[in-house]
Amino acid sequence: MRKALSLLLFSVLVSLGVAAWGAEKAIKLGVIAELTGDMPAVGASCRNAAEMAVKEVNAAGGLQVGKEKMKVVLVVEDNAGKADQSAAAAQKLITQDEVLAIVGPNASRYAIPAAEIAESSETVLITPWSTAPKTTLDTATNKPKKYVFRACFIDPFQGGVLAKFALGNLKTKKAAVLYDVASDYNKGIAEVFKASYEKQGGKIVAFETYTTNDKDFSAQLTKIKDAKPDVIFLPNYYSEVPLQVQQAKRLGITVPFIGSDSWGSNELLTLGGADLNGYYFSTHYAADNAAPVAKKFITDYEKVYGAKPDDVAALTYDAFGLLFDSLQSAGKADREAIRAALSTLPSYKGVTGDMKFQADSRDPIKSAVILQIKDGKFTYFTNANP
Amino acid sequence: MSEGIVYWLQQTLNALQLGSIYALIALGYTMVYGILTMINFAHGDVFMVGAFFCFLAAVYLGLPFVPTLLLTMLGAALLGAMIERLAYKPLRHAPRVSAIITALGVGIFLENFTLALAPYPKNIPALLENVTWDLGGVSLSSLQVIIIFLSLGLMFLLDYVVHRTPVGMAMRAISWDKTFVPLMGVPLDLIISVTFAIGAGLAGAAGTMYALAYPVIDPYMGIMVGWKAFISAVVGGIGNIRGAMIGAFILGGVEIMVTAFFPSTYRDFVAFTLLMLLIVVRPYGILGQPRTQKV
Numbered sequence: 010m011r012k013a014l015s016l017l018l019f020s021v022l023v024s025l026g027v028a029a030w031g032a033e034k035a036i037k038l039g040v041i042a043e044l045t046g047d048m049p050a051v052g053a054s055c056r057n058a059a060e061m062a063v064k065e066v067n068a069a070g071g072l073q074v075g076k077e078k079m080k081v082v083l084v085v086e087d088n089a090g091k092a093d094q095s096a097a098a099a100q101k102l103i104t105q106d107e108v109l110a111i112v113g114p115n116a117s118r119y120a121i122p123a124a125e126i127a128e129s130s131e132t133v134l135i136t137p138w139s140t141a142p143k144t145t146l147d148t149a150t151n152k153p154k155k156y157v158f159r160a161c162f163i164d165p166f167q168g169g170v171l172a173k174f175a176l177g178n179l180k181t182k183k184a185a186v187l188y189d190v191a192s193d194y195n196k197g198i199a200e201v202f203k204a205s206y207e208k209q210g211g212k213i214v215a216f217e218t219y220t221t222n223d224k225d226f227s228a229q230l231t232k233i234k235d236a237k238p239d240v241i242f243l244p245n246y247y248s249e250v251p252l253q254v255q256q257a258k259r260l261g262i263t264v265p266f267i268g269s270d271s272w273g274s275n276e277l278l279t280l281g282g283a284d285l286n287g288y289y290f291s292t293h294y295a296a297d298n299a300a301p302v303a304k305k306f307i308t309d310y311e312k313v314y315g316a317k318p319d320d321v322a323a324l325t326y327d328a329f330g331l332l333f334d335s336l337q338s339a340g341k342a343d344r345e346a347i348r349a350a351l352s353t354l355p356s357y358k359g360v361t362g363d364m365k366f367q368a369d370s371r372d373p374i375k376s377a378v379i380l381q382i383k384d385g386k387f388t389y390f391t392n393a394n395p
Numbered sequence: 396m397s398e399g400i401v402y403w404l405q406q407t408l409n410a411l412q413l414g415s416i417y418a419l420i421a422l423g424y425t426m427v428y429g430i431l432t433m434i435n436f437a438h439g440d441v442f443m444v445g446a447f448f449c450f451l452a453a454v455y456l457g458l459p460f461v462p463t464l465l466l467t468m469l470g471a472a473l474l475g476a477m478i479e480r481l482a483y484k485p486l487r488h489a490p491r492v493s494a495i496i497t498a499l500g501v502g503i504f505l506e507n508f509t510l511a512l513a514p515y516p517k518n519i520p521a522l523l524e525n526v527t528w529d530l531g532g533v534s535l536s537s538l539q540v541i542i543i544f545l546s547l548g549l550m551f552l553l554d555y556v557v558h559r560t561p562v563g564m565a566m567r568a569i570s571w572d573k574t575f576v577p578l579m580g581v582p583l584d585l586i587i588s589v590t591f592a593i594g595a596g597l598a599g600a601a602g603t604m605y606a607l608a609y610p611v612i613d614p615y616m617g618i619m620v621g622w623k624a625f626i627s628a629v630v631g632g633i634g635n636i637r638g639a640m641i642g643a644f645i646l647g648g649v650e651i652m653v654t655a656f657f658p659s660t661y662r663d664f665v666a667f668t669l670l671m672l673l674i675v676v677r678p679y680g681i682l683g684q685p686r687t688q689k690v
Contacts, residue, residue, distance in 0.1 A: 235402050
């Protein structure tokens with residue numbers, strides 16, 4: 010009896026010790042998301058997909074890293090939709106929480122400052138949704154950063170796709186652009202679109218700007234109306250696009266609008282309603298025309314969160330997939346090993362399509378899709394390459 | 396009409412709409428300053444809460460336009476009076492800086508309180524059937540007409556109240572002297588509360604109209620608009636009601652016209668340079684009077 014008791018005590022102690030040791034050896038990953046501020050829907054999608062990816066891995070017993078199975082622990086930080094808080098969140102995750110790698114932020118104007126911190130602290134950061142080239146480039150040398158990756162295509166690619174779509178599929182000859190000059194993403198893609206549209210034989214008749222948080226676009230839209238374009242390109246975030254379209258219609262503008270991947274949130278449909286019907290935008294994947302790999306993710310996500318995953322959710326899920334794969338192939342839970350494994354990862358089959366990092370670049374090669382807004386839903390229209 | 400004139404007329408209409416909204420908010424700044432020589436920096440956020448009241452009335456109570464407008468004005472007026480009672484009254488004899496810091500604090504409180512309840516931008520349903528008329532190339536929407544005329548109506552009503560009624564006379568008297576006027580039987584606290592309530596009520600009206608014209612609202616929408624209305628009040632001569640209206644139409648006009656005739660990226664830069672020059676020429680604003688400081 011006594012022996013049995015001491016055996017029991019011993020096994021309890023051992024299991025406690027193992028549990029403590031196991032907890033210590035868990036893999037900590039950080040997320041920086043826009044949970045508050047001007048694009049909370051983006052942050053929420055990012056957090057939801059991150060939590061789902063981690064839950065799936067832990068439910069399967071953890072990640073096989075080297076000889077051990079390790080659980081994954083998620084640390085989520087809010088950047089409040091501010092550039093300085095994005096950098097501060099990256100700093101906190103790296104030094105205080107000691108995460109192995111970071112996913113996020115999503116919008117380029119927040120991803121760029123966070124990426125600077127990650128690069129200088131030698132920690133891998135994958136941004137799911139930042140398409141501005143600057144995010145993964147070193148500011149001083151303009152060469153690729155070492156530690157910053159992304160799960161999406163970049164704006165020079167997207168701008169080219171959209172210019173070709175506007176000229177070819179929509180058969181337009183004159184385009185106007187209205188964009189937020191104070192935001193990296195909007196400004197970058199507006200300029201690429203302009204260059205690409207003009208190079209392919211089109212004419213940009215108006216190139217108008219505003220600054221973040223403006224609500225009145227009447228002066229710019231009146232100017233655009235005066236220039237008589239065939240199509241208007243609005244590379245702006247989902248909370249602003251409905252206002253721009255509604256005000257344009259009130260001014261008697263009847264030409265179609267096109268947008269970029271910043272339109273891809275379900276919130277756009279809630280805020281814009283019927284005003285957006287029939288318009289097109291380019292994005293990363295189409296939930297209604299997804300590959301078999303994506304189908305399971307879409308059904309699971311809908312079951313848990315009650316809505317179709319938007320592109321941010323899909324890309325965040327892929328960013329975690331990339332991290333898990335590279336951790337497994339690295340064989341050790343080490344920041345430098347993750348970076349090495351990620352940059353040499355063979356083609357990854359993600360929810361948003363196949364992707365692979367080139368040797369000299371941190372931007373994956375992948376294709377875009379064009380979606381159309383139809384009866385209050387995003388519907389697949391066509392695949393697109395420039 | 397020639398195309399140039401059509402373009403010019405259209406931009407003038409745009410400017411009138413923007414100016415009307417700035418004016419309604421600027422009145423609140425100027426009234427409070429006139430009476431207490433205090434800048435109520437929470438006023439832009441009262442405007443934001445007004446837009447959210449409008450959202451609540453329109454979506455949850457399903458009210459049509461007129462009751463929504465009245466309810467929003469009433470709600471905002473009560474909020475304004477309550478802020479004064481709870482946050483500013485205890486500080487009436489404290490140094491000026493304390494009151495300004497408190498006002499900033501109240502503003503941040505309102506933003507984050509709203510943020511906690513409504514983290515997502517909200518969409519305001521169309522309360523009015525919008526009709527767009529085409530007048531020889533100039534587009535005039537029924538919404539524009541309502542915003543401009545309702546704002547002008549409210550401004551004339553306020554002007555009448557301040558200059559032609561006993562309450563207005565009491566306000567003007569208190570703004571002149573806060574020590575002896577109460578001795579003559581003017582209820583100081585009540586008049587101050589009424590001033591805050593009227594200012595906030597107008598901000599509520601502005602919130603409703605803003606929400607109809609720009610139907611995506613969020614907790615931070617009051618910051619920039621609030622600043623612009625404050626600048627309008629200063630340009631017009633802070634403390635002066637007619638000045639605030641003139642200042643607001645000048646600011647709205649300059650903003651729209653700079654965009655109309657220059658590259659739009661220069662808007663704020665050119666607009667605010669012009670306003671600063673105006674302040675240099677007339678430091679007390681267009682209708683402001685220099686006040687002698689009592690030492």
